[in-house]
Amino acid sequence: MPDVNQSQAILELSNLQKHFGALRVLDGINLTVPKGSILGMIGPNGAGKTTLFNVIAGVLPVNGGAIRFQGKDITKVSVWNRSRQGIGRTYQIPKPFSNMSVFENVLAAALHGGGLAMGDASFHAEEVLEQVNLAHRSETQAGELSLLDLKRLELAKALGSAPRLLLLDEIAGGLTDAECDTLLQIISDVSSRGTTIVWIEHVLRALRRAADSIVVLYGGKLIANGSPDAVLADKAVKDVYLGAGE
Numbered sequence: 001m002p003d004v005n006q007s008q009a010i011l012e013l014s015n016l017q018k019h020f021g022a023l024r025v026l027d028g029i030n031l032t033v034p035k036g037s038i039l040g041m042i043g044p045n046g047a048g049k050t051t052l053f054n055v056i057a058g059v060l061p062v063n064g065g066a067i068r069f070q071g072k073d074i075t076k077v078s079v080w081n082r083s084r085q086g087i088g089r090t091y092q093i094p095k096p097f098s099n100m101s102v103f104e105n106v107l108a109a110a111l112h113g114g115g116l117a118m119g120d121a122s123f124h125a126e127e128v129l130e131q132v133n134l135a136h137r138s139e140t141q142a143g144e145l146s147l148l149d150l151k152r153l154e155l156a157k158a159l160g161s162a163p164r165l166l167l168l169d170e171i172a173g174g175l176t177d178a179e180c181d182t183l184l185q186i187i188s189d190v191s192s193r194g195t196t197i198v199w200i201e202h203v204l205r206a207l208r209r210a211a212d213s214i215v216v217l218y219g220g221k222l223i224a225n226g227s228p229d230a231v232l233a234d235k236a237v238k239d240v241y242l243g244a245g246e
Ligand SMILES: Nc1ncnc2c1ncn2[C@@H]1O[C@H](COP(=O)(O)OP(=O)(O)OP(=O)(O)O)[C@@H](O)[C@H]1O
Pocket: 020, 025, 043, 044, 045, 046, 047, 048, 049, 050, 051, 052
């Protein structure tokens, strides 16, 4: 990753620590995410990737270290406030309100996550559904969607709060190659509109195509950080991760 001075950084993690009892899941994470970039994150199962997202989003408190977002220390800021400040996320297992329509799900995100008033939230929800190509299913109950459309909805819900930083947690999992390409197109469009993306993903072909750089989490630390080609060719990375098979 190129050197980034503070004005170009949207997110800065300094010596982050997160422990579950004796388990040091995050053990001194230092990371600077440049504004406008797509940063891929990989690591073996259980490495702590989702925990890192939970810490950045404010769902879990840290045991040490600091998180700066858009130049401000947000280490002790509530999850609700972080969302209002511009941190959005998707979940590994999408859990929309199944009995609500697609539109209502995104509207709820815009109202609660984004803090928009009803009129603005409604307008924004329509825009976001256009952006992820789900507008034609606005009135469909979320529980009736195909996997790809569920992923589109998960993305739309995250975009509902108009994030400046979007955390994607394994959004390409379970899709066919063609479906993955469709999703990549949408994510690339989100990025080109100025949203910074940190993307945890096991589908490496997706990161290879989309990411500006990739970091590898292992043993509580980031053991690699560089261009997709360099990181995925790195011997230490292959040993701890790719050994499991791409
Ligand atoms: N709330 C919690 N309490 C105790 N241990 C937890 C908690 N959340 C996660 N862990 C543990 O922390 C470790 C990291 O889990 P995490 O889900 O962050 O890994 P991951 O890298 O996202 O894995 P995967 O690729 O399988 O999604 C695991 O050993 C997990 O069991």
